[in-house]
Amino acid sequence: MHELSIAEELLHLIESRAHQEGIKKVDQINLRIGELSGVFPDSLEFAFEVLSKGKITEGAYINIEMVTPKFQCINCGNYTASVVEKCPTCSSSDMNFSGGDELEIISFEGD
Numbered sequence: 001m002h003e004l005s006i007a008e009e010l011l012h013l014i015e016s017r018a019h020q021e022g023i024k025k026v027d028q029i030n031l032r033i034g035e036l037s038g039v040f041p042d043s044l045e046f047a048f049e050v051l052s053k054g055k056i057t058e059g060a061y062i063n064i065e066m067v068t069p070k071f072q073c074i075n076c077g078n079y080t081a082s083v084v085e086k087c088p089t090c091s092s093s094d095m096n097f098s099g100g101d102e103l104e105i106i107s108f109e110g111d
């Protein structure tokens with residue numbers, strides 16, 4: 001279950017940042033996860049909660065924002081939200097992924 005190692009990594013990041021900012025108890029964590037990252041939000045949340053026992057993040061609310069990938073036309077720069085073979089604007093077939101593989105901590109709150 002690779003969510004466990006991701007949760008571990010996130011926890012380390014939050015702990016060290018919280019330490020730098022003098023935060024002793026984290027109340028809320030805001031995460032951004034791309035749909036293409038292969039991470040299951042529920043599993044990540046669960047793993048995080050388990051790892052948080054006795055840590056500064058214990059009982060913290062985890063807010064997850066899912067990010068949908070976008071396709072961008074290399075030719076004209078037009079964005080489209082769905083998978084298309086050709087750009088609806090200029091009919092070019094040079095489409096590129098943009099986003100959707102994010103896994104990041106947007107922010108966290110506490111005192």
Ligand SMILES: [Zn+2]
Pocket residue numbers: 073074075076077078087088089090091092
């Ligand atoms: Zn185009």
